[in-house]
Amino acid sequence: MELILAVSIGVLAGSGVWLLMRPRTFQVIIGLSLLSYAVNLFIFSMGRFPVGAPPVLEPGTAGDPASMADPVPQALVLTAIVIGFATTALFLVVLLASRGLTGGDHVDGKGGGA
């Protein structure tokens, strides 16, 4: 299972990195999104392997770290997801503004509709 998750992270990251290096703004934004997934999973994987052990307590008890997923990476991923969402929105609007002002969708703002 570790291998599957690790490979998945790698595949997502590789796809994202590939897109990141492409010349069209839309490719970049999709690449950033894919990379975000990869990074979120990566952060998540730092909590190791807790199948079926969500960090939700029974009222009035203390949780047992041995039988529960590490909640910290989860909290970190949550923050990362939110921030990723925000920055995706921002990047989208900036790429639209760039598209509007330069007439093209090249990352360097060159070219007309091509």
Place this chain on the structure above:
Amino acid sequence: MMRRLLPYPLTSAFLLLLWLMLEQSLAPGQWIIGGVLALVGGWALGLLEPERTRIRRLRTVLELTCIVFADIARSNLAVMRVILDMRRSDRTPGFVRIPLALRHPGALAALACILTATPGTAWVQFVPEDGVLLLHILDLEDETTWIEIVQDRYERRLLEIFA
């Protein structure tokens, strides 16, 4: 007064039920919270000004429900067979136009739910001007059968309910 307070009693009731099911609790506190939320939900819906819906005959509702469940079950099997046995060549998919008398949006939505939930029929277009519904049928043996099924089995009952 009552109408101001509770413009959409059915919706509000549904919301209350929804709340209780979500909380999985019948505690008095949940009734109160659910009730308040249901009221507020009704007003919120009122902002969007949907057409008011009065459901008349509960018996017809029940009847229709049973019919639909049965139809869906049958269609499920039929479509499953179609998919698993692709070599069958006598299947002719196609469009069928069905004139409808139904105009109430809520009723139309209900019909859409029924037809979509039933495998084998797909709602494609409805033109309110002349009331023609365009359906796509996976296994169209006979157009008129389908027209009858829709008109007699579903539309008639919906007309009754949403009178």
Place this chain on the structure above:
Amino acid sequence: MILDQAALTAALLLPYVGVIVVALLPKNARNLEAWVAGGTALATLAMVMVCFPAISIGGITRLTVPWMTERGLDLVLRMDGFAAVFAGMISGIGFLVILYARYYMSPDDPIPRFFCLLLAFMGSMMGLVLSGNLIQIVFFWELTSLFSFLLIGYWQQSAPARDGARMALTVTATGGLCLFGGMLLLGHIVGSYDLDLVLGAGPVVRAHPLYLPALVLILIGALTKSAQFPFHFWLPQAMAAPTPVSAYLHSATLVKAGVFLMARLWPVLAGTDAWFWIVSTSGLITLLVGAYIAIFQHDMKALLAYSTISHLGLITLLLGLNSELAMVAAIFHIMNHATFKSSLFMAAGIIDHETGTRDIRRLSGLNRSMPFTARLALVAAAAMAGVPLLNGFISKEMFFTEALTATGTYSWLHDILPVAATIAGAFAVTYSLRFIHGAFFGPDTDDLPRTPHEPPQWMRVPVEILVFGCMVVGILPAATIGPFLEVAVQSVLVGKAPYYSLALWHGFTLPLLMSMVALAGGVILYLLLQKHLNAGVEGTPLLEPLDGRRFFDQAMVFISWRLARTAERLLGTSRLQMQLRLVICMALLAAAGALYRYGLHPGGVALTAIDPAAAVMWTVGGACAISAAYQAKYHRLAALILLGGTGLVTCLTFVWFSAPDLALTQLLVEVVTTVLLLLGLRWLPKRMESAGETTLVARVRRYRDLAIAVLAGAGLTAISYATMTRASPEGISRYFLERAYTGGGGTNVVNVILVDFRGFDTLGEITVLAIVALTVFALLRRFRPAPESIEIPEQQRHPVRERRDEWLMVAAVTMRMLFPVIGLVAIYLLLRGHDQPGGGFVAGLTFSVAIIVQYMAGGARWLEDRVRVHPLRWMGGGLMLAAGTGLGAIVFGRPFLTSYFAYADLGWLGKLPLASALLFDLGVFALVFGSTVLILIALAHQSVRSRRTAPRATAAVAPVAPAAPVEGG
């Protein structure tokens, strides 16, 4: 002692006080400004004189003001004899120059600036000579460069002034930087920057391995400042400055700073072969070349400038000879040169002022129209030529003596020295003759811009005083300048001053013969050159190709343009692709580099069994990701959909590995992002898959990128695999699991972390969201779509004439029904978040989806007629609520964000959880809702807005812009 120190301080500060006073005076108060400036200079001179008695008996007046004491940099004012002589020269000649400038400068010039800069320069020179700390010397050194730059460029509207200033600063400031480095090294060698300590550490310094680098750096500084070969070329260009500036800076002060420094550090640095070779070679070449070039100048000021270079070369040469007597001669000549050269510049200025030209070829016979000035110039020029009975003669005699007796490691330089000295003397006679004869003698001319006549009396006074000085010193050296020279020499050589005699007549000696030969030779040379000079040819014979200025300009152009731009192009990039590529590669290299040291091996924890369903799931996710990467260029919609697929699989993974909160959040973000990207997709240009063949270069580039991408993916895989196969370290998470309920009052540990343990993160995170929403809003207000996407989308434009088709009607019924339902679910998620999966963020997103669905069902106009969301209020309110919850704790005397919770027992109604965290979460909810709606709706409104303006904007493009009915639902 106190009085001396006070006077010393005043001597340094007075010029700067003067600067401030002059700067505050009104623009038109020309006389007042001159008075203030002149008064300041005189007062400064007076202060120097006050200090002198104590110094004349061999004392040193020191005053230390703490500055950056930790680094050995204090403001040390230190006056010894040498410094006093220089200070007197600076302030005295400064006063004369100010007096002269009062009459020289035109009323149209910005006078306050002139006097300000002049006084500031005087202050910097004072600071330089009175410094008792190496770094302080550099400090004032660079200040002199700076103010001389500003003074040379005083007439900033003239291109030569700008160019001259630029060149002067380039050379001298660069030299200053080298000097800085040299001084730092010297300080390092000595272990202190204090001048007295440094002066006492000569043997240590000369024996140190860093002596040579320090020496070279310091000498570069000194030689550039004193315009010594090969850095001599800037000085003539500086003649674009007003003549008083030339008289002051380029004769008496600025250029003397270099020789001052060499003399100052002579006890420390001199006495080695390196010193001898560098300094005396440079001096000798400068002496000869400067004098030679001076002969061929037609501009009086240029002639004087080259002669200055030559005389400075002489001084440098003397300093380079490693002999105490030569040092005496050098100091003496510094003084003499200051007097006669400034008077000559002033005379040239008077001529320029009264005739309108300085061109020796045009000037002629001024002896008749301005006889008094002519006499003065004649005397000064004679001093420059080294004619007996004038001061220049005596120091030149001393020079010749030194040239003959120079000792040290024997070298060929010693052989040619007497000859070279005589030749240089002859050249000096020649150019002096040319200066005098060319301008004042010969026939009258009426070819001048102005009719020449004597200048105002007060303009001549400074010249008179200086020339008087030349004569007095020349006749009675021992009685006049003797004591001062003695004090200076004693202080420089720290008590090791040799015997020397300041007399006019030493009998018939070899030096006298050399003087005579030089005088005669100079006259003969002048006569021989008559034809050439009268022809008025520009340029210097033989040295034409050695134009330092041209080299300099070319070098500058090369360095600052061609080299820098090429380097910037090669070493930098403005392309985003390359930048991102570099970012990725650097990250890869950094991680690989760090791992290289240890190697990376999988850890020892037993692997978890593979779950086939998860494997299938992830095959799907990976396929979606790769296809999205493949399709993103031509099939944007497909890429978007595939991205959603990957997102879903990610979300399922979160569930798989026990993170329900993450799954919820990811899911909602997924939904909102899809809508968001679709809203944006409308504005992107159409992209058709071109069948054109790709070039080889493009293909290679793609393979390179592919390799990088594969490496990046593999790297991340390796790291995460290595970590996952290592046991979890005993970290902080145990605490959270144990304390979440007892300390934080919630059972959903993740939520408790988010709103309590690490609520501060969440506060920051929602601020990010708010910021982004505001930015998006601001940016979209100025949004200008591309012309071709302003039009109605293709889908609505195509000539399919349909009957009025309420295609959304049926769907809209359901979508509207869902409005309260989704809202209810949102509140459900909000309220339970502290104990179960959910929470403010998820709830806020859900609530915003409820609104977005209505926007999609009814259209913006329709919905906003009925429901108006005020996103900004939600955002502001939410943020304030979240921050306010934290502030509440402060009110109760606890740190910010300290949480409070209790379960209120409401009897039969059940228990009501009361937690400050819920309030905080409510703030999160409001903010997330407001921000998401603001972003999405602002984007959606662009369609509405551009549609409103579309007919106007497209009118020029297409005559018919069909406006389809837009009301849906």
Place this chain on the structure above:
Amino acid sequence: MSAALLWWCLLVAQLLLGFAMGCASWRMIRGPRAQDRVVGFDALYVSGMLLLLTFGIRSGTPIYFEAALIIALLGFVGTVALAKFLMRGEVIE
């Protein structure tokens, strides 16, 4: 006994649902037209949601219910937006 039975059934069911996801994603990847992808996307969401439910059964906790509920309730929003985009060229008019 019941545990083993349930375990096997869950495995088969999850594999079947995984297969369903695979088919749906195939449609998303291959198209051929945008509407095919959208339909595939919708089917992927439903299959994923069902997978979640089976996973809830497998782990014996109801804690994943909300995630499934959210897919059921809001999964359609993305699809509707896509459909609207296909139809009208913009999502919100």
Place this chain on the structure above:
Amino acid sequence: MSFLLQNLAILPILVPLVAGAVMIPIDDQSRHLKAAIGLASALGLAVIGVLLVLRADMAVEGAAAITVYRLGDWPAMFGIVLVVDRLSAVMVLLTAVLGLASLTFSLARWQRMGAHFDALFQFQLMGLNGAFLTGDLFNLFVFFEVLLAASYGLALHGSGVARVKAGLHYIAINLAASLLFLIGVSLIYGVAGTLSMADLAARIPTMSDAYRPLLEAGAAILAVAFFIKAAAWPVGFWLVPTYAAASPPAAAILSMMSKVGVYALLRLSLLLFDDEAGLSADFGDTWLLIGGVVTVGFGAISVLATQDLPRLAGACVLISSGTLLAAIGAGEIPVLGGALYYLVSSVLATGALFLLIELLERGRDVGADVLAVTMEAFGDGEDEEEEDPEDMEIVIPGTLAILGTCFLGCALVLSGLPPLSGFLGKFALLSGALNPTGTDAGSTPPFSGWALLIVLILSGFATVLAMMRAGIRNLWATADREVPRVGVVEIVPILFLLALTVALTVQAGPAMRFMDDASKSLHHPRDYVRDVLIPEGR
């Protein structure tokens, strides 16, 4: 009062947060209200900054003067803490000063060039302060995002082709950097099990060998992220175009931004990889030195290669970043002390320069033309704003002379020429680098000393050349230009910043002592660790 003092550490974050939050719903019409709130907040921040500096400096000789603020009253290891030491205090003060100046400057016209400028500005201050104060690695990420998000907004403030084009690059690269940041932080968490910087520093010396390679890989990836933010070569090409395109008040505050990356590297490298960090001691120092030197080199090239004033200022930021990186890499107490002094002076000067440039170039702003076209085509009537430059703009006499003097001041500081603090900063840095063990005779300077000496002298040379060229072209060679209309509120902030560099020069002794003390305590991180991890809180 004690109430305020007790919570002094949180105020630099809280004050701008509340000010920004209050401003969000306020209508853009009520600019004066927003300006008042913003100025009040900035002034308050300046006062708080002064108090923090005073408090941080109060400690007795030797003892670290560290204030720890436990958010949520959780123990430091588990909750997030704010840590005020000399370094963070001085950074907060610097931020406040720069913020005050740019905000005042913006009142003349830039405040009106786009929506929500004031709120974004406050959030920018909040993000900067948070990044300087936090003692938690992930919280550092969050505040990085806050300040970056705000900087995106400010960099794009006013829109226009140049800004949007540069902004797109800026955002794309910083998003990539943020992802690297996340990878680094989470990897460190994955092997160290903690996020608190102090706790991390306590764990590293005894860390098991199984974890160490991954820890160092995480730190290396994190360092790349910080290198990007610090605009080091070859990952810093975004800086010059972005800063050059940004509106002046934004650029001025952004000049603080690149220092955040430097700050993070400084803080973490010294805290986590000190001499006691076992195998990881001095991890990455060489690369910091190399990166810094190369960055200064590239900055010097850029300085020479540009004709354009804003780009020139941006290149100066590069040089200053590189210098600081190299100084950190040198790893000596006196070098760092000098570097901190240099940092303060160069930030003040670049801030002033960015503000000044717009005044010098006023009247030929290409961006403004584009803006006008945009508004014409898509003016929405009620939501576009372009009032006349009004009351704020009182034309002052001698404008050109004042501008010239200001430019001269900036140029002097940036090129390290006397008499302003730039020279002293370079001197302090270099004397420290050449005499790391004090000014006792006989030792040979270390390699880093030579590197710094050469690099600083060459970059000084380049800056002098470029500044001189620019000054001549913009102030001298344009005799017939019309005098730009400059308001008092625009010139006062510039003079204020330059006055501070003068104060820094005059008070070089105390300032340097403070910086050396800061450097000393940074090089003895065990005190920091001990003070932060004191078991307090609930």
Place this chain on the structure above:
Amino acid sequence: MRGVADLPLWAALPVCVLLLAGAALTATGALGLLRFRSFYERVHAPTLGTSYGVGCIAMASIIFFSVLQTRLAIHELLIGVFIVMTTPVTLMLVARAALHRDRQEGHD
């Protein structure tokens, strides 16, 4: 928390059957998505999953949790309700959009 092992056989049987039936229906539907040749045919395929596919699995879940927690846990019904409400919206709109696109391209 009690888990899979605690379920009595009488409850496990219907749960198993329902699970398998639901999953099989959904899988068949997805297969149809793969195998049908025209778009309008493919639209039908997912409805297998969205009708009784969801129904069966939700019912399995209801039985499972009700027995396990010894109380009626019927909230899974909501999933069914929501699916039934929302699927028509999507499929209707997608089919309509496809029709529109086909007509635009002249296949009317």
